Amino acid sequence: MKAEIQKKAAGIRMFLFDVDGVMTAGGIQLGTGGLEFKTFHVQDGMGITLARLAGFRVGILTGRKSEVVERRAKELHVDVLVQGVFQKLPSYLEILESYRLEDAAVCYMGDDLLDLPILERVGLPAAPADARDEVRQAAVLVTKKKGGEGAVRELIECILRLQGKWEGVLQKCRAAQSPD
Ligand SMILES: [Mg+2]
Numbered sequence: 001m002k003a004e005i006q007k008k009a010a011g012i013r014m015f016l017f018d019v020d021g022v023m024t025a026g027g028i029q030l031g032t033g034g035l036e037f038k039t040f041h042v043q044d045g046m047g048i049t050l051a052r053l054a055g056f057r058v059g060i061l062t063g064r065k066s067e068v069v070e071r072r073a074k075e076l077h078v079d080v081l082v083q084g085v086f087q088k089l090p091s092y093l094e095i096l097e098s099y100r101l102e103d104a105a106v107c108y109m110g111d112d113l114l115d116l117p118i119l120e121r122v123g124l125p126a127a128p129a130d131a132r133d134e135v136r137q138a139a140v141l142v143t144k145k146k147g148g149e150g151a152v153r154e155l156i157e158c159i160l161r162l163q164g165k166w167e168g169v170l171q172k173c174r175a176a177q178s179p180d
Contacts, residue, residue: 005141008124009162013105015051016080016095016118017152019062019069021111022128025148028064036066039148047153048076053172054165057099061088063114089117109155111135111147126155 020026023044029037048058059080060073066083073081079099082091096103104123108115111131119125119138127139128151136142141158145151160166 005124005158006162008104008140009107009159011104012056012107012124012159012163014057014059014079014095014099014101014107015048015156015159016059016061016092016106016108016122018108018110018112018115019060020064021131021147022109023060023072023148023152025146026111027148036068038066038068038072040072041148041150041153043150044148044152045072045076047156048078050160050169050173051156052077054160054163054169057101059095061085061091061095061108061118063088086114087117088114089121092118092121107155107159109152124159 017023020028023040024038027039051058057079060069060078061082062069063086069083070081080095085091103121106122107124107126108118108122109126110119111128113132113134115135116138119135124141125139126141127135128143128145128147130146141155143151143154145154160169
């Protein structure tokens with residue numbers, strides 16, 4: 001399994017993430033008047049910044065739609081944000097086309113059944129520890145961390161290390177160089 005991950009990780013150029021259950025633990029707090037709260041893990045956010053520092057494209061692809069996700073995406077300067085798509089595959093294919101990438105260049109992390117069509121195509125399908133059974137079975141890399149508890153960071157760090165980019169990223173962090 002490790003050799004398979006290493007081989008598939010080598011060609012990854014873009015990370016795509018589902019939100020609920022991946023970037024969050026899955027909880028959705030709803031208030032009146034359209035108020036919605038989600039909890040994001042700060043270390044996942046740093047992971048996304050590190051991925052961008054290392055030259056990866058990063059995108060968010062979620063079935064729900066909320067302003068908090070838009071805000072988080074802006075904070076993290078992600079390249080792509082697609083919200084409110086029940087069928088994720090057409091949006092995924094558009095992303096591939098606009099960035100001129102093949103399936104083999106994409107690592108996607110999802111936790112539920114709607115993520116399967118993408119997980120079954122990408123070069124490196126990944127899932128958090130608490131993803132649904134079918135999703136974990138479809139994933140080549142299942143993190144030890146659960147969604148919203150550092151799974152995103154663990155995945156990004158793993159790929160950066162496998163591509164030999166970790167030391168370079170650490171040096172950039174020490175130099176406090178902004179990704180922008
Ligand atoms: Mg999800």
